[in-house]
Structures are given as C-alpha cells and as structure tokens.
Amino acid sequence: MSSDPDTLDRMLAERLRARGRRVTSQRVVLQRALHELGRHASAEEVRRAAEDRLPGLSLPTVYATLELFEELGLVRRVAAGAGPVLYDPRTDGHAHFRCRACGAVTDLDARPDATAARRAARRAGHDPEAVEVLVGGLCAACRV
Amino acid sequence: MSSDPDTLDRMLAERLRARGRRVTSQRVVLQRALHELGRHASAEEVRRAAEDRLPGLSLPTVYATLELFEELGLVRRVAAGAGPVLYDPRTDGHAHFRCRACGAVTDLDARPDATAARRAARRAGHDPEAVEVLVGGLCAACRV
DNA sequence: GTCGCTGCAAAGTATTTGCATAGCC
C-alpha cells in the first residue's frame, strides 16, 4: 500500500473513471487529507484536515465522498458503536480497539482470522465482503 | 444460558444487588422484553416490546437500563455502523452480518477466534473485555 | 452541452443531559 500522493491520486482517478464517475478537486483533496491523517477519522475530522485546501467544503459532500471511497475500496468504514462513524485509510484487515471509558479508537496489530465468519455468512446465503473486528475494554490510559 | 423468565429475573436481581443497584419494575420488564424478542433490538424496539406492561416508559430510561445491563454482562451492544445501536440478549461470542443494501442485521453461527485480537489489545496495554465481529455484504434477499 | 457533483439549508434520527418527582431499600 503506497502512501505516495501521486500514486494515490492516480489510483483514485483510475477507479473513478472505471465507474464513470468524475475526478473532482474535492475527491482528490479528501483522499489526500485522509491519508495524511494516517488514521481512522470521522467525517468532521476529514473536513477540518482539508479545510485550508478547500474552503467552504460542505459536510454532506464529505459524507458522500467517503461513502464513494468505500465503494471504490479505498477506505474502510469503522463502526465504533458510539460517536461518529470512522473512515480508515488502511484497507488491510486489521482489528480496532475501543475504550469504553474515553471512547478512543486505536488500531490493533492483529490480522483476525475471518474465514470462519465468512463461511458462516455464505452458509446463511449471504455474500460477505468486509469483516470488521472491534475489541472493547479499557485502554491503557483509562485502566487507572 | 437459560431463557426461563424466573431464572432471568433472579439473575438480574442478584447482579443488581451485588452492585448496590435497585431492583425496579422497569428493569425487570425490560430484561424480559428483550429476551422475549429473542434477538438484537434497538432501544426503541425494546421500548415498544415493553409498552403494554409499562405504559409511559421513557426512552431515556430504556437507554440507561440497557447500558446498565451491558455493565452487568446481561446483554451485548452491537454497533451495526448505520442506524441505531442494537442490544443483543445472546451474550455468547457470536458474529453478526449486516446487509449494506437493506441494513438488516442477522446472527451468524460462528464463534470467532478472538484470542489474536485480545492478545494484540493486551500487548498494546489495553484491557480487552468484549470482542465484536461484524461481517458486511449483501444478504440473501438483496443478492438479486 | 450534458449530466453528475457540490454547497446550502433543512429535516430527520439517535442519543444524552438536567432537573423535579417517585419509590426502593
């Protein structure tokens, strides 16, 4: 997974065109902003990160764009269970940890084995695409 | 895990007293309502299920009660990523499937292997308590 | 030039908070 801006831009343009979608400055800047943050962020955080380059960027556009990125396989949606939905520029299958005290969400360096869950989904007639693993508990800072 | 109402009531009363919390009719009825539904439900659904037995039951009370149940280990919180948070009376570690088209959330008969994720959490200094596995994709009905 | 994308405003849904009253222990 390259984080070189040019490579990212090119991949974005390519995937957009493959679907007949347009390459707009908002989409380019938002992808860069999310990757520069380098971590899962809420729509509002992404908007702030892109604020200087795109003054007046509206939140509905950010939501629409992030949803599009997810369709394109460029980001992963992380449902933390409280607070805003997070969008993660890392698309490899890693788990997340959420502190029930402070609400902070961090990455875990674990590649969860999703085969069992995928198989169960297929057995039930579904078509599994993504698997999200969320560990809840007390984070290092909140453990007292 | 017994679903006998009396057993459930007794377990609830026991755990409440162990924490010095009170046994109220709302708490008893809400636990029964959730178990009678027999599936993950939103706060609003639980309120409707208890409506006839507790007219005038307020939604804030339902939220507070379900949060308390989670602390007591009687329900699991399921963050579906869109729509309301769901509360699941099944406390064994099973995975969930969420359809990205219709939004329906169903149980999967898979006991995900959470050891890797738990270990990674501990390695990061956190104290892992619960692990939630959510599979996303198209459900049987939406696959066309 | 066409048609999709954006910005704006507004609505809609989900959840939390503050405070007075009621009721368990």
Place this chain on the structure above:
DNA sequence: GGCTATGCAAATACTTTGCAGCGAC
C-alpha cells in the same frame, strides 16, 4: 428517610435529503 431511578423536556450529535448552480468530460 436517604438516595437512586424514572419521566419529561430539551438539547446535542450525527447523518441524510432536496434543490439550484457549477464544472468535468
């Protein structure tokens, strides 16, 4: 009787929708 839980109302947070003008192709 003390102190917690509840109900009510309001506020807040998050996200989606509808529409008019702009801009990529």
